[in-house]
Amino acid sequence: MEYQAKYITEDIKLSCYEDKFFKSDIMFEHHMLVWFLSGETKIVQADGTYIFQKGDTFLIPRNQLATIINYPKDGLPHQTVVMHLTTEWLRNFYEKIKFKPQTGNEQKIRHYNNHPLLQSCLSSLIPYFDMKELPEDIANLKITEAVSILRAIDPTIDGILTNFEEPGKIDLATYMEKNFMFNMPIEKFGYLTGRSLTTFKRDFKRAFDTTPQKWLTRKRLELAHYQFVEKKMKPIDVCYEVGFENLSHFSFAFKKYFGYAPTKLLTAGN
Missing domain, CATH: 2.60.120.810 (Jelly Rolls)
Incomplete structure (x- = not known):
């Protein structure tokens, strides 16, 4: 670059x-x-x-x-x-x-x-x-x-x-449902919800009964599927907007989760 x-x-x-x-x-x-x-x-x-x-x-x-x-x-x-x-x-x-x-x-x-x-x-x-x-x-x-x-x-x-306050402790589930598409370190999500890393992981497990990484991957892939089907977006645009870093990793993860490649959805829509 x-x-x-x-x-x-x-x-x-x-x-x-x-x-x-x-x-x-x-x-x-x-x-x-x-x-x-x-x-x-x-x-x-x-x-x-x-x-x-x-x-x-x-x-x-x-x-x-x-x-x-x-x-x-x-x-x-x-x-x-x-x-x-x-x-x-x-x-x-x-x-x-x-x-x-x-x-x-x-x-x-x-x-x-x-x-x-x-x-x-x-x-x-x-x-x-x-x-x-x-x-x-x-x-x-x-x-x-x-x-x-x-x-x-x-x-x-x-x-x-003039709002100099640091993020206070907020409802974790509501925040994550709104912001899961951003590819942030878990520590950042903890900071923005007013928690230490240890407390964030504990509260996350209590809220979603799984690990942050598994939940984030599932949510991002489900959003990607929606954008393909409902918005007819291109794979390269969907990849970056749902929180993946490169197209090849996104395509691999999508196929592993859904059993078919993103291109199948696009072909089916034509």
Whole structure:
């Protein structure tokens, strides 16, 4: 995979993928503000699928599970400017303006639909990526500008940016039924449901009477079957969206579980 990244600091980068596509299942440790220069991204979350492309600006809240698929488009690489809004930075920012943290806002992706103020802020970063010596404190100033713009154009954004709480203990069965398609380490599922690894495994066994890996594989294959039959999706798309890492492993597991290959379903539907 041909991947390049240029950094102003570890929290501001210019990211570029040259390959056909790049796929990853991730949990966002920090809020991410992203501006598209070229290419296309498909973000699959439990509540739906989002597609972003050239000119789009969006914010992804932290502690969210997602499958990210990046594509080049129109002969251009997948290229974005990414700004991490860390909890530490946001705490300091809101303390200075004497704003009390909030909770309760829905932690969903925010799309700012080519907003000129955000685009101007993020596009002004481009020259800095090629500079060897940067003006002092430039990164902090640009992040401050970006957050100030977000607060001006989105009255509800403070409820997301000032939610500094870590995941608390929640109902494991409900969470897993909603998020099984994300290929996360078991430790991450434990963290997001407010449990240690040992407690997660114990509670999982109590809820589903099997191991996490067996249950996850079954649920992902059943979802794949549904997508083939009901949505007529292609194997390569189904493979990545239900939590498998490569097509050959997915095809093998599907045939072992159902007794026939995915292609049989597609042929039967024609």
